[in-house]
Amino acid sequence: MAVEAVRVDPAAGIAPGSALEFETVIGLEVHAQLLTRSKMYCGCLADYADAPPNTATCPVCLGLPGALPVANRAAIELALLTGLSLGCRIPGYNKLDRKNYVYPDLPKGYQISQYDLPLCAGGALTFVSGGVTRTAGITRVHVEEDTGRLVHRSEVGGEVSLVDLNRSGVPLMEIVGDPDLRSPEEAKDYLIALRQILRYIGASTGNMEEGAFRCDANISTRTRDGVLVGSKVEVKNMNSFRAVERALRFEETRQRAALSAGEAVPQETRGWVEDRGVTVSQRTKEQAHDYRYFPEPDLPPLDADAAMVATVRARLPELPLARRARFAAAFGLGEGDAALLTAEREIADTFEAAIGPEATPGEARAAANWILNDLMGLQGQRGLPPHVLPLSADQLRDLLSALAGGEMTARAAKELLPQVEPEELPRAAAARLNLLSLDDTGVVDAAVAETLAAFPAAVADYRAGKKAAIGRLIGETMKRTGGRARPDDVRRRLQAALDADG
């Protein structure tokens, strides 16, 4: 990637205009909460979001002496499913290890994780960034457990930390990516694609705000000629896709400026401070990480054997990128529309169920337009989550067939949509709201006559040969029927009237 200019302080010694060719190297580590009902090693509820502090704990996740963990089959299978969706190798034999450190949110004094033998290894994520299809390596996918939550509070006597252990022992998987990303945008697009896959396969909600999908980044900078090389900097505390892109852009700029000015980029951990838009060094005491991993004696090893892998592989759905390509090819949809339709599995499912297996490209495009424009617009107005449309597949199918059969005009449908009750079929709603197409020729004829009387100039234009003037008259007649007349019917009646009396 060529960099046109480097913003440096001229006093720092680099001649203005000197063009250094920098390259940015980014690798991402994602922690995703696995979508299980119970915790990783005990039967406490894994959904801690709304639970009052310390109401979802037991001897295992409190780390009480003598408590014995038992691994959650669903968590192992979801991590395996993730590995398979990323094309990972499944080594078979794998084991759990203790990662030791002392911190108040870790009651056992160690986290049960996987060290040298992970569940899944060596895959790849294919994603689209800036219109280009890219592939980044996946180093490994392994299971681990979450820590408790700390809240800091200032009190009269000083500062204290409060500990809530509801989150302790909630199943996580860590997805470690190879350092294959070359820009902050690529990093963001990689994350979006990864989150999409996790949601498709039901491994995680991927909700970043709720902490179910967390990202740490390693970013370093070097010049293409290899003369200037900065150390790897780990960036933490990024709580949205936008934060990841902004934090990495800040780091990229900071590191390039440092190297340009002849300074070193030291290896360190930096935290993103959202409201100031900067990363700050988190170097506390200089202490090399010394986790003293050793095999977890309380848990037998795992063997993801052929039978287990086959069972899990059978659950793999069509993944977003493949579905997007199929939608584009089969239905003649543009890449952008296909991407939007397949971003959420539930929406793609609704689309396919509504149009049915025999749909023509025209019917598919019509359905896509209703989803992308009207239903997603209504989704936004109602504040619905991105995977929930205001209409079910049955409702959408009813609407599309009513439109195709001329029982409803597009205009009437747009007026109808916000008023359709849950589970009410749009035809029934249209009947209830008097929005079905007019079959009463008397009403349409009266509207035609009224329009002709009200717009003599347009009538004269048409009769003088300006046939386009009929457009105005059609629109006015439609308006007089409340949009319920069929436009082709109105056109025919207008033409008959205009061509008859001259």
Next chain:
Amino acid sequence: MALTDADVDHVASLARLGLSAEERARLRDQLSTILGHIEVLDRLDTAAIPPTAQVLPLINVLREDAPRPSLSRDEALANAPRQADGFFEVHAVLTGGPDAEEEAP
């Protein structure tokens, strides 16, 4: 194997233990003796033996994903030396960080 004072200090700091000079000297000698005892195993030729993580002949001991009742909050907090508003209360950690909530390392 003879441990140095620096080794003992490192392990103590990882365990958040503060040691007096006398304790450090005593633990240095005791830990050295323990390690020396274990070192006997180094005499065995293990070249042909695969690394073993577990001595029990068990594999894939898994439980179904079924929630079970948790402890009540009072039970969970029963042994806590200090508590506040349903939380365990501990000495402040990492104060002055960028956020009110800190993630573990």
